[in-house]
Amino acid sequence: MTDTLPPREPSAADLRRWRRYLADERAEAAVYRDLAARRSGEERDILLALADAEGRHEQHWRDLLGDRVGRPAGTDLRTRILGLLARRFGSIFVLALVQSAEGRSPYADDDDATDAMAADERIHGEVVRGLAERGRSRLSGTFRAAVFGANDGLVSNLALILGVSASGAAPAVVLISGVSGLLAGALSMGAGEYVSVTSQRELLAASVPDPTASTVLPNLDVDANELELVYRARGMDAAEAEAHAREVLAALQVRTGSVPVQEARAALAAPVGAAPLSASAADAPADDHEAIGSGIGAAVSSFFFFASGAIIPLIPLFFRATGLTAIVLSSVLVGIALLGTGAIVGLLSGTSPLRRALRQLAIGFGAAAVTYGLGLLFGVEAG
Structure with a gap:
């Protein structure tokens, strides 16, 4: 060249x-x-x-x-x-x-x-x-919940339906089992996401500097310089923390008591390496909270994402398909959905959509095949 x-x-x-x-x-x-x-x-x-x-x-x-x-x-x-x-x-x-x-x-x-x-x-x-x-980054949380919830619903309910069908259960029992699996899984996903998101928000809240602590900055003894301990607790060595704290106090004019509230909070929240008066440092915890979302929102979205996947293998049963016909139709519908979600993951990650689609399909059908085999085994033993 x-x-x-x-x-x-x-x-x-x-x-x-x-x-x-x-x-x-x-x-x-x-x-x-x-x-x-x-x-x-x-x-x-x-x-x-x-x-x-x-x-x-x-x-x-x-x-x-x-x-x-x-x-x-x-x-x-x-x-x-x-x-x-x-x-x-x-x-x-x-x-x-x-x-x-x-x-x-x-x-x-x-x-x-x-x-x-x-x-x-x-x-x-x-x-x-x-x-x-x-x-x-903007859609990572929602996208993760959507893909995880929908795929969980697809695979778990298909596996449940195949396992119950293979055991020789009556069509009505298979349908009831599938609907029960949909509701139980969706509720479990919603509850799990609520607990997960709420717990994460509480952990983040525990790491946010006390907003009332900024009000005492004007009264600090500059010679004792207790602010140094804040920076040492955030990872600075003693000499660097002392110098940084003195710079912050001087910039905030604590001797005259003219400390703007926002700047004082920023000084306390500033991470190691940040500018002493960086307002973005003080705002970072709030940004983290927004990225995580609310517990209720996560619970509701996870419920519907799971249900949207779990209902697909039930469609043939709603139309009274039974036996091998129901198994084949449910598997085909779930396979198409798995290929779709896998391709979307591939597109968003900038990798091969086909490879990701086939990976999703292999994982989903692998889990369903294992459950179907167990259903056959239990059916033979029961007989």
Whole structure:
């Protein structure tokens, strides 16, 4: 791979490949511009800069083709899908797909692409990864609950239905068992999430500095400097804590008693390495609470996520399917749902949707197969 135009006469295959690259660069630049149109501030500027970079790559292939550009070549299906999604949604899903696409750039192995272009594509992937991470962080809690709850409902209720069916139980018993499994599992998930989230919020609250402690800063003995102990308790060594506490007290003007409440709280809450008067440090615990969410909200969402998965294997039973027909139909419906949730995980994580979908399917069907086998065994023993 070189940084200059190749002196050789291009073959017909070279021209086709260059035209395809040219079309792909145009399409990728359009995707970034469409995404930027749905953003503002820094994110918009970053996306537009990426579009400009793709424009430089486009120009490289134009220079190689010269007057042989010809009719625009078609882009691949993945790039067309990206463009459609960017125009319609502009969501985290699109950024995750773009991240994956940038990571598959062929330029590193193409002698007609420059080293700078190959390096650009690698860096573009990291830029998009950073942008996608912002979205992933915003939805991580809800997404985790949705995937975990829905998959738990799918797998556990399918396993329950298959196990009871394999034991030779009557269709009515199988249906009642499935409905009971749905309600019991959904209630258990809701209660578990409520306890988990509430406990985590209580633990975070216990780590938040006492808001009333900031009111005593004006009365501290500067010579004794008790604030030093706060910083030592947060991980600073003695000398650093003493110096830092004196700086904070001086900045807060504690000798004159003119300490703004917000700054005083920030001084007490500041973690090691933070600016002495960082307001964001004082606000961090509240941000953590918001990221976790409320106990009631987590309980309700977990209940419905689990129920949404658990009801799928019951659908054939509601329509009075029995025996092997019910088992096959329930398994097919659950398999489709597992493939869907796995693909979504793959898309959001920037990895192969197919691989993640097959992993979900294998785990779900593996658990169901074990339960079905146990049901057969118990049915034979009971008989």
